[in-house]
Amino acid sequence: MQFIPTEKEMAMLEKIVKYHPEEYAVVRLTDTMLHKAIIDASAPIRTVLTGVVDYGNMIQGSDGKVLAESIVITDKVIPVQSSFYRPKTKKGDPRLWIYGLKKFIGSGDMIYITVHEGRMVVIPLTDEGFTPNSISEFFGHEEEDAIKAELILLLSGIAKEPEISVAPDRTKSAAKDVGETFEKLLGILPNSDKVADFKSKIELKSKRAGVRTSDTLFSMVPDWKNSYIPSSNEMIRQYGYPSKKYPGFMDLFVTVSNKTNNQGLSLEVDEENNLLYQLYEDSSGKKIITCSWNLSEIKERLLNKHPETVWVVAEETKIDGKVYFHYNKAVYTRAPIFSSFLLLISQGIITYDWRGRVKEDGTGYKDKGHCFRIKPKFRHLLFAETETINLEGEAGISGQLEISGGYSSSLGEQTQLVFE
DSSP states (O other), X not given: OOOOOOHHXXXXXXXXXXXXXXXXXXXXXXXXXXXXXXXXXXXHHHHHTTTTOOGGGOOSSGGGOEEEEEEEESSSEEEEEEEEEOOSSTTOOOEEEETTGGGTOOTTOEEEEEEETTEEEEEEOSXXXXXXXXXXXXXXXXXXXXXXXXXXXXXXXXXXXXXXXXXXXXXXXXXXXXXXXXXXXXXXXXXXXXXXXXXXXXXXXXXXXXXXXXXXXXXOOOOGGGSSSOOHHHHHHHHXXXXXXXXXXXXXXXXXXXXXXXXXXXXXXXXXXXXXEEEEEOTTSOEEEEEEEEHHHHHHHHHHHXXXXXXXXXXXXXXXXXXEEEEEEEEEEEEEOHHHHHHHHHTTSEEEXXXXXXXXXXXXXXXXXXXXXXXXXXXXHHEEEEEEEOOSSSOSOOSOOOOSSSOXXXXXXXXXXXXX
């Protein structure tokens, strides 16, 4: 991506998307842009402006120019005129300009562009021009959702039970137990659906306290039909390493980010071509594209999987040799912003994990889900809303929860679970 926000600018973006959880684009203004009054309408900008202007059907030259009212938000909400056009010169690359923009911004400053109620909205990400109160008043607030309230009520009931047994004879828990136990408490059977877990609206993510690994956002393999490497099997054999645990196997358990890792792999966003690439860099510094994902498909998966998410943390203890969980902390997130997703990939905050092995001859393939991940401390940069849920209040359901055998989705009675 061409325009990478600074840490201070990212903090401003976080505040904006809290009130307006919609797609956006960012542009860093240059001397040339300000002098010539020209901003290139790149692919991210054209995507955001869908519904405001159709560059695809716009004729080149002054006859095709579109003038429309836009909004600039500083300490005031200011209506301004904007122009959208394709010049006759060169290839007629799409362009735009916001009249009077020079009053609010200087060279090197960044602006945020989005659409609200059919108008382009521009917000300077500067110390002088950024006013959260104006942004809040302009975009307004949403009321709390009833499904969220229902889930919090259930979570509060679970949190009041300090000893939830994993299984009757279990002296050691498996990695998947913390998630499966929690979902069974809520009456949710194990699944690999691409939609959210709780009533198809709220995704549930669980982990043990003290675990510092990244959170899995969703599993998604590349578009193999349009990639140099044709499969996960081949990817592991091509870029993996001899397994220390399984003789005769190749392992590939690595994190791929914006920076080249030890296997020579890195990620790069190409918004103009609507693709995310995984690159391989050899010892001479030459890079090749090993595989790619379609950005539209990634966006669909992200929005379907995480419209709302509850991230639960459980304390694990042993009592008389048995393993118990206490689900006592939770964070709620809402409305992932795909524009932020792409920015976070370009900053190395969202990464991709390969997690699999295969024999050198291509047989015996196993994987634990190749997936996009994010560090918990950066969730607030991806989601429009992040809220710590108070599970210590009066809300909740009383009743002893002993998970030891059988299955029931009722929290009002004794609940028993078995792991097979």
